[in-house]
Amino acid sequence: MNMKLLTVVCSILYLAGAHTNGLAQCKEGWPAENKPKAEESVAIYGDAMRQGNYRGATPGLQWMLANAPKWNTKLYIDGADIYDKLAEKESDPAKKKVIVDSLLLIYDLRIKNCGDETNVLSRKVYACYKYFKTKEKVVELLSMYDKIYETSGNNVTDANLVAYMTTVKNYQTLHKNLTDEQILQRYDRIMSVIDAKMKIAMTQSKQSDIDKLKSYKDAVESILIGLVKVDCEFVKKNLAPKFRQNPTDLALAKKIYNFMLAGKCTEDPLFLEALEAIDKHNPEKDFGLKKTLAVRYMTNGNYEKAEAFLKEAFPLAVTPQDKSDGNLLMGSIEAKKGNYAGARDFFQKAAVADPTNKNAWEKMGDLYYNSFDNCAKKQNLAEDRLVYIAAYEMYQKAGNAQLMARAKAQFPSKEEIFLLNWQTGSNQQVKCWINEAVVLKTRD
Secondary structure, eight states: OOHHHHHHHHHHHHHHTTTSOTTOOSOOOSOSSSHHHHHHHHHHHHHHHHTTOHHHHHHHHHHHHHHOTTSOTHHHHHHHHHHHHHHHHOOOHHHHHHHHHHHHHHHHHHHHHHOOHHHHHHHHHHHHHHHOOSHHHHHHHHHHHHHHHHHHTTOOOTHHHHHHHHHHHHHHHHHOOOOHHHHHHHHHHHHHHHHHHHHHHHHTTOHHHHHHHHHHHHHHHHHHHHHSOOSHHHIIIIIHHHHHHOTTOHHHHHHHHHHHHHTTOTTSHHHHHHHHHHHHHOSSOOHHHHHHHHHHHHHTTOHHHHHHHHHHHGGGOOSHHHHHHHHHHHHHHHHHTTOHHHHHHHHHHHHHHOTTOTHHHHHHHHHHHTTHHHHOOSSOHHHHTHHHHHHHHHHHHHTOHHHHHHHHTTSOOHHHHHTTTOOTTOEEEEOTTTOEEEEOOOOO
C-alpha cells in the first residue's frame, strides 16, 4: 500500500468535507449506490483486523472513507485502531511518520463527518502522546494538551491525566524553559479533573474507579516532585504568604493541602487553615474533608469543633463505610467526654451501617475493658471482672484474637466465682452503665 497516496486522498476528502456540519452524526448507513461494495469492503477490513493483518485491512478502509464517509462512527474507530497498530509495529522512522499522519487524519475526518469534537480531540491528543517524541513535536503536544484541558472541562479522558503531566515533564526535560508557576498551573488543572472524577466515583460507590483515580493522583504528584521541589519549606516560603493575602483562593488552598500532605507536615497549623478554607469556599461539600477536619480537631482536644464538623458530614455520607466512619468518630468523641453509653450507641450504629467494619465492635470492647476502674464496686472481684467478659464478647465479634486473649486473662477465677456461688455458663448481669448480661466464664 502507498501510504503517501493515502495521505493525499484523505487530505482531498478532508478539504472537500470542510463545509460539513461539525455536529453531523455518522448514521447514514450503507450508501444507496454501491451498497454491495460497501458491505464487501467492511467485511474485508473486518476479517483482516480479526486476523491481525492490519496492512491488509487498509484497502477496504480506504474505499469506505472515499465512498461512504458517514456510514457509521465505527468506520473511524476501526480506522484509528488499524493505523495505531501499524504505527506500533513500524520500525522505520520515515514510514512510521507517514502512518502516524494518516492516523491523526482519521481523527480529523471523524470530527468533520461525525462531530463529537471534544471526545475525538481527546483521543487524538493521546495518539499524539504515543508518537510525538521529538523536541519539536513535544512543543506541539503540550499546546494540544493545554487546549484539550481548556475545552473539555472535567470530561478529559482518564488516559490523558497522567499523560498530560508526563508531557509537561518531557517538555521541561527537552526545553527547560517552564517556570515553577507554569508547571504548577498545569498540575492544578490535572488534579482538579481527578478530584471531580473521584467525587463522582464516590457518589456512585465505584471503589475500583476510586482506587484507579488515586493511583493517577499519586503518579501525577510523583512527576511534579521530580520537576519542582515542593517540600514544606517551599509551601511556607512561596505559597503561605499568598494564602495569607487571599485566604479565599480555593485553588491555592488545595495546592497547600496536597503539598503539605505529600511533604508529611500536616501538623503545621497552615495545613489546618488550608483544610478549613477548602471546606468553606468549595461549593461542592465533601464528606471526606469534613471527616478529616473533625479528626484534626479531635486530636487537638477541641471536641466541640470536631463534633460540629461531623454533624455537617453526616448528610454527605453516601457509602456504608462513610456512614460507619462518621458514627465511629462521634462515638470516640463521646468516649473522650466520658459519655460511655452514648459512645456505645454510636459504635452500634457504625456496626449496623457497615457490618464489615470490625472497628465498631473493637471500640465497644475497649469501652468495656477500660470501664473496670469506674464500674468496680470493690466488694467482690468476680462481679467487678464481668466487664472483661463483656469486652471479650465484643473483641470476638471483631475477630481480634490478641485482644480476646488480653480480656480473657482478666476473667474471674474459679475461686472468685465460688465465693458468690456462681456457676460457669450462667447468665450474669454487668452493672454500671454497661447493663448487659454475659455468659459467665473463668480465666482458669
